[in-house]
Amino acid sequence: MGSISTTASVGSRINCLTRVFLSSSSSSKPKTFASMSSSYHKELAAAKKAASLAARLCQKVQKALVQSDVQSKSDKSPVTIADYGSQAVVSFVLEKELPSESFSLVAEEDSVDLRKEEGHEILQRITKLVNDTLVTDGTYSASPLSAEDVLAAIDSGKSEGGPHGRHWVLDPIDGTKGFLRGDQYAIALALLDEGKVVLGVLGCPNLPLAPIGSHDQHSSNDKVGCLFSAEVGAGTEMQSLDGSLPVKVHVSATENPEEASFFESFEAAHSLHDLSSTIAKKLGVKAPPVRIDSQAKYGALSRGDGAIYLRFPHKGYREKIWDHAAGAIVVTEAGGVVSDAAGNPLDFSKGRYLDLDTGIIVTNQKLMPLLLKAVRESLDEKA
Ligand SMILES: Nc1ncnc2c1ncn2[C@@H]1O[C@H](COP(=O)(O)O)[C@@H](OP(=O)(O)O)[C@H]1O
Ligand SMILES: [Mg+2]
Ligand SMILES: [Mg+2]
Ligand SMILES: [Mg+2]
Secondary structure (H helix, E strand, C coil), X not given: CCCEECCHHHHCCCCCHHHHHHHHCCCCCCCHHHXXXXXXXXXXXXXXXXXXXXXXXXXXXXXXXXXXXXXXXXXXXXXXXXXXXXXXXXXXXXXXXXXXXXXXXXXXXXXXXXXXXXXXXXXXXXXXXHHHXXXXXXXXXXXXXXXXXXXXXXXXXXXXXXXXXXXXXXXXXXXXXXXXXCCCCEEEEEEEECCEEEEEEEEEEEEECCCCCCCCCCCCCCCEEEEEEEECCCEXXXXXXXXXXXXXXXXXXXXXXXXXXXXXXXXXXXXXXXXHHHHHHHHCCCCCCEECCCCHHHHHHHCCCCCEEEECCCCCCCCEHHHCHHHHHHHHCXXXXXXXXXXXXXXXXXXXXXXXXCCEEEEECCCHHHHXXXXXXXXXXHC
16 A cells, blocks of 8 residues: 655645635534533633744754754654753743643653753753743743753653643654654643543644645645644634634544545554554555654544544553643544544543553544444454
């Protein structure tokens, strides 16, 4: 099976931004959620502001990335000055915007390597980057953050989360490998309340505003940069990162697997491509997989680009909550379903890890029973 890998330029096919919204509002799902009252309004506004500013920082770094901006973590995965800078910005903005709330943040990065002698220079660069970014907002006019302030902001992310109280969940750059390639990545921020995801924001600086993954669209519009936001009971919205009005989005309404296309990780090390391909074939999916990095997959799915996301990590890998919390609510509030391979909803209340059966599957409500059957059969055959 072939694959399509999207880059920042792949959006250059659809002319009119409104077509995104027109094509994605064709779902038959009743829009009852639109009238429901919201209890996380303030938090959602703060999350959108934090993710937008962090996206600005990441865009600046991605444009001028050099070798010394990238380091290797103890598990050999990459981390960049933008991962650290984004985490510091989000942490700082949330605390500033919500001063009356107790602050708990479960986030991917920590400051251990930056506190070492060898980390000194990179810390100075991150500190400058964070201050330059905060200045662009205009509302944080107090004195610039010191390197120590930046370390403290990063280390606010050490919370263990869990089933009680409120916890922010942050992936400052999801898809660091995509970020390094110049491809897709996301700033993913969610809020847990008593173990449930109640809001989520995905900043996707390289995701085209026009639909991706379809083969029959022609346009010269290559505008990129999407901000998805979702609040429990209130639906999912998308706007451009540079500030268009938000518009409601909905997952694909297709009931026919032959018409459905599916997303998976670009990185084969992150998900078993062969297994996805077996499942897709069994289901009757005709189109080749769309391989993109990060939770941009959840964002694209929430507006109806493609209908299925399959993720089957290699044996022994434990999924982290920040890799899925924001994406999951963005899709479910747009009318989709997110489950593990056994059909159970993801449980974000267990701390920093997700304990789940085999993999993560995402689609609309109509296709989920068929998809689960194909997953079960394919897993049985593989065993
Ligand atoms: N062996 C593995 N299997 C599954 N996921 C992995 C993995 N190694 C890293 N990851 C996770 O995959 C995420 C990226 O997902 P995707 O493949 O959809 O782009 C990474 O997020 P980070 O880039 O934030 O570290 C990381 O948490
Ligand atoms: Mg990482
Ligand atoms: Mg991640
Ligand atoms: Mg990350």
